[in-house]
Amino acid sequence: MRTAKLLIASVLAFGLGIAAASAAETPKVPTQKWAHTGFFGTFDRAELQRGYQVYKEVCAACHAMHQIRFRNLAGIGLSEAEIAALAKEYEVTDGPNDEGEMFQRPARPADRFKSPFPNQQAARAANGGAYPPDLSLIAKNRVGGENYIYALLTGYKETPPAGVTVMEGMHYNEWFPGHQIGMAPPLSADRVTYADGTKATLEQHAHDVSVFLAWASSPHLEARNSLGLKVMLFLFILAGLLYATKRKVWRNIKH
Amino acid sequence: MAQPGSTTITEGEGRKHPDGTTRRDFLYLSAGAFAGTGAALTGWAFIHSMNPAADVLALASTEVNLAPIAVGQAITVTWRGKPVFVRHRTAEEIAKAKEDDKADLRDPQTDARRVQKPEWLVLVGVCTHLGCVPLGQKPTDAKGDYGGWFCPCHGSHYDTSGRIRRGPAPLNLAVPSYAFTNDTSIRIG
Amino acid sequence: MAKYDYVPSPFMANSIVKWVDHRLPIFSLIDHELIKYPAPRNLNYLWNFGSLAGIMLVVMILSGIFLAMNYNPSTAGAFDSVERIMRDVNYGWLIRYIHMNGASMFFIVVYIHILRGLYYGSYKYPREILWWLGIVIFIAMMATAFMGYVLPWGQMSFWGATVITNLFSAFPIVGEHIVLWLWGGFSVDNPTLNRFFALHYLLPFVIAGVVLLHLWALHVHGSNNPLGIDAKGPQDKIPFHPYYTAKDAFGLAVFLIFYAYFVFFSPYSLGHPDNWIEANPLVTPAHIVPEWYFLPFYAVLRAVPDKLGGVLLMFGAIVILFLLPWLDTSRVRSARFRPVYRVFFWLFVICCLVLGYAGSQPAEGLPLILGQVATIWYFAHFLVFLPLLGWFERPLPLPASIAEPVLGGGKSGTVAASKPMEKA
Numbered sequence: 001m002r003t004a005k006l007l008i009a010s011v012l013a014f015g016l017g018i019a020a021a022s023a024a025e026t027p028k029v030p031t032q033k034w035a036h037t038g039f040f041g042t043f044d045r046a047e048l049q050r051g052y053q054v055y056k057e058v059c060a061a062c063h064a065m066h067q068i069r070f071r072n073l074a075g076i077g078l079s080e081a082e083i084a085a086l087a088k089e090y091e092v093t094d095g096p097n098d099e100g101e102m103f104q105r106p107a108r109p110a111d112r113f114k115s116p117f118p119n120q121q122a123a124r125a126a127n128g129g130a131y132p133p134d135l136s137l138i139a140k141n142r143v144g145g146e147n148y149i150y151a152l153l154t155g156y157k158e159t160p161p162a163g164v165t166v167m168e169g170m171h172y173n174e175w176f177p178g179h180q181i182g183m184a185p186p187l188s189a190d191r192v193t194y195a196d197g198t199k200a201t202l203e204q205h206a207h208d209v210s211v212f213l214a215w216a217s218s219p220h221l222e223a224r225n226s227l228g229l230k231v232m233l234f235l236f237i238l239a240g241l242l243y244a245t246k247r248k249v250w251r252n253i254k255h
Numbered sequence: 256m257a258q259p260g261s262t263t264i265t266e267g268e269g270r271k272h273p274d275g276t277t278r279r280d281f282l283y284l285s286a287g288a289f290a291g292t293g294a295a296l297t298g299w300a301f302i303h304s305m306n307p308a309a310d311v312l313a314l315a316s317t318e319v320n321l322a323p324i325a326v327g328q329a330i331t332v333t334w335r336g337k338p339v340f341v342r343h344r345t346a347e348e349i350a351k352a353k354e355d356d357k358a359d360l361r362d363p364q365t366d367a368r369r370v371q372k373p374e375w376l377v378l379v380g381v382c383t384h385l386g387c388v389p390l391g392q393k394p395t396d397a398k399g400d401y402g403g404w405f406c407p408c409h410g411s412h413y414d415t416s417g418r419i420r421r422g423p424a425p426l427n428l429a430v431p432s433y434a435f436t437n438d439t440s441i442r443i444g
Numbered sequence: 445m446a447k448y449d450y451v452p453s454p455f456m457a458n459s460i461v462k463w464v465d466h467r468l469p470i471f472s473l474i475d476h477e478l479i480k481y482p483a484p485r486n487l488n489y490l491w492n493f494g495s496l497a498g499i500m501l502v503v504m505i506l507s508g509i510f511l512a513m514n515y516n517p518s519t520a521g522a523f524d525s526v527e528r529i530m531r532d533v534n535y536g537w538l539i540r541y542i543h544m545n546g547a548s549m550f551f552i553v554v555y556i557h558i559l560r561g562l563y564y565g566s567y568k569y570p571r572e573i574l575w576w577l578g579i580v581i582f583i584a585m586m587a588t589a590f591m592g593y594v595l596p597w598g599q600m601s602f603w604g605a606t607v608i609t610n611l612f613s614a615f616p617i618v619g620e621h622i623v624l625w626l627w628g629g630f631s632v633d634n635p636t637l638n639r640f641f642a643l644h645y646l647l648p649f650v651i652a653g654v655v656l657l658h659l660w661a662l663h664v665h666g667s668n669n670p671l672g673i674d675a676k677g678p679q680d681k682i683p684f685h686p687y688y689t690a691k692d693a694f695g696l697a698v699f700l701i702f703y704a705y706f707v708f709f710s711p712y713s714l715g716h717p718d719n720w721i722e723a724n725p726l727v728t729p730a731h732i733v734p735e736w737y738f739l740p741f742y743a744v745l746r747a748v749p750d751k752l753g754g755v756l757l758m759f760g761a762i763v764i765l766f767l768l769p770w771l772d773t774s775r776v777r778s779a780r781f782r783p784v785y786r787v788f789f790w791l792f793v794i795c796c797l798v799l800g801y802a803g804s805q806p807a808e809g810l811p812l813i814l815g816q817v818a819t820i821w822y823f824a825h826f827l828v829f830l831p832l833l834g835w836f837e838r839p840l841p842l843p844a845s846i847a848e849p850v851l852g853g854g855k856s857g858t859v860a861a862s863k864p865m866e867k868a
Contacts, residue, residue, distance in 0.1 A: 286693075290693075300534075300535040300538055300539070301506065301507075301510050301535070301539065303534045303535055304510050304513070304514070304533050304534050304535050304536055304539055305510075305513065306534055308514075308528070308532040308533040308534060308536070309531070309532040309533075309534075310528060310532040311532075
């Protein structure tokens with residue numbers, strides 16, 4: 001089966017190329033257990049809502065989520081009324097009105113999450129020159145995704161290892177590239193009082209907000225998984241049928 | 256270069272069943288039907304992508320402040336990319352609209368069914384003929400023979416309730432779904 | 445040799461078909477070139493990759509058109525419009541993942557297609573122009589893929605575009621002007637994005653045109669085959685339909701399983717995380733790498749510590765393929781009968797993988813040295829090994845015909861080893 005050998009070799013060759021391409025990154029972060037990974041993964045709505053609470057009460061002070069709108073929160077299990085009420089807590093600028101002036105109005109479900117700073121420059125200026133990145137795609141644009149977020153949030157060390165000096169205003173973090181991060185440890189036990197009574201340990205905070213950010217990056221993950229399983233099932237049956245057809249067609253041809 | 260030889264292959268013919276069909280035919284049909292279904296479903300995903308997206312649907316409501324609109328005045332606001340006429344009707348206009356409930360209407364509808372409060376008439380400002388925007392919002396506009404709106408494209412006349420009275424349009428000007436959020440403001444959509 | 449006796453398919457007798465065909469012989473064309481088209485009876489599954497590449501082109505064009513309906517080619521709006529496709533457009537995420545991963549699939553298929561051609565000597569007489577047209581398609585594909593990668597306006601889009609367009613500045617005197625012209629400004633910016641979108645939309649249709657020429661050239665002499673010998677008579681060929689339509693259809697289904705796995709379960713593993721960050725002209729990512737399918741060429745570019753030298757070498761790595769039919773001096777096509785070439789073929793594959801690895805790493809230390817060695821090997825393969833092999837290698841005896849090994853029953857080898865394949 002020369003063909004088969006050649007095919008396998010080609011696929012292998014391709015796989016090696018990919019592995020080589022992705023191996024060249026920062027130290028690999030430990031993998032956590034998530035409900036949403038794997039073929040059958042779905043988000044845990046309770047984790048998502050707690051994670052949103054952490055974002056809202058802690059992260060949102062510095063980090064924008066430009067791509068997320070209040071209406072998207074239906075995806076973490078909030079009802080329309082809850083979303084409308086939540087949006088109303090924020091004032092957004094709209095306009096111009098008939099007099100040509102911009103004005104403030106309560107946010108609506110269709111509005112984007114309100115950014116803590118009007119622009120990047122303001123964000124930098126308020127944070128000692130370090131720009132707090134937008135979090136809407138953070139689980140996709142960091143190597144390691146939600147595992148990295150979790151590792152980063154739990155990876156602060158009060159005393160850096162011997163021989164490492166941390167610059168003024170920086171903090172030592174095991175998993176941040178270069179280990180010196182401008183963000184002060186954002187989470188600690190009981191930083192947030194969970195509405196559902198879950199014990200608010202540091203790990204719980206980090207886990208919940210990582211799940212929330214993973215959802216924000218890939219809101220269609222559940223639809224993708226469920227459609228993907230159906231497509232796979234369909235394709236396997238189709239391949240079987242076509243293989244039988246091919247066998248039948250070629251039955252009397254010596255080759 | 257030699258042309259390829261004639262093909263004398265008949266080996267591949269399937270065994271015939273009494274009714275003339277073969278097992279190969281059955282496989283062809285089932286595999287073809289299966290593949291066709293898959294292609295059609297995939298095609299649907301692509302076609303559906305051209306329907307209004309979530310952000311478009313979410314922007315489907317507009318708030319209008321009625322306080323600055325004096326009696327007899329009208330304003331035009333944008334809702335879902337279309338003009339919406341909001342007219343503060345005078346007593347005469349209301350009376351005329353009610354009176355015409357008994358007239359011979361092409362698209363019969365009472366004025367009471369077309370308004371929530373008689374003094375406020377809210378209409379989608381798109382002629383039901385071919386989609387032009389009728390005149391009649393500005394005091395200087397031609398309002399047509401029935402004192403409401405007049406579509407300059409093909410000459411449709413609408414009355415003070417926005418009902419079609421003459422011309423090619425088949426239906427009354429549409430009333431969008433709206434609600435009074437308080438005495439002086441409405442939310443359309 | 446026997447004449448090809450064309451017997452029309454039954455549907456050709458239909459009166460409507462006849463009416464149309466008399467005025468526009470489109471049914472005759474389909475019948476001749478797709479249905480009754482005589483193909484060697486011994487094509488293996490590696491011959492599926494040509495039709496797979498054609499299907500990938502169609503998939504990319506279709507998904508691309510639907511993406512373009514929602515895409516905004518401006519530096520201010522591109523990133524957000526892509527995110528809108530991902531989040532708000534109905535099935536937008538699906539169409540985008542089909543397109544995004546489709547680019548990788550297209551390259552996988554085409555690379556296997558090219559390697560198949562190399563292994564079985566499909567570029568040799570009388571298929572040199574067929575081979576050239578294939579390289580033209582490959583180059584157009586690379587240009588299309590590069591410009592398409594710029595469109596989402598992520599960090600890698602921007603910096604990839606900056607680096608690649610800057611390649612042209614290596615040329616003396618005209619270089620700077622070419623770069624300004626490519627950009628339509630003083631850096632990669634709005635005008636660049638706009639023109640890349642226009643060209644990214646146009647080029648696939650140019651590719652489709654060249655594909656037609658490629659098929660035309662293919663159908664003049666027919667497919668090569670795993671034995672690399674010419675068809676001797678009717679017993680060597682079978683009609684394309686139903687034999688190869690059935691085989692291609694099964695291969696397609698298997699390929700779609702592989703493709704769908706990436707689309708649904710690993711949609712961003714083939715891309716780079718940095719491209720989910722909006723382009724920022726003031727911050728370069730720590731480590732710029734092109735998409736995986738460009739990595740070998742990227743390694744060649746960086747193998748020479750000289751700007752112009754690297755650029756010339758990289759273009760040379762592609763251009764040299766045009767000369768391949770003459771650099772390979774052996775008259776035996778298939779590696780099956782070329783024991784030494786077979787070894788060199790696999791060494792060449794390894795060489796390309798090493799180049800890919802070197803291209804993915806920072807250009808320093810061991811990866812750089814590996815990249816340099818592999819670059820030398822790459823060129824030596826074409827310029828030294830192939831010409832010499834033709835003279836020194838002793839090919840195995842060729843079978844007398846395609847059908848002989850399966851139908852003849854007797855041992856092959858009646859044709860002396862010293863007598864290479866006939867030029868019929």
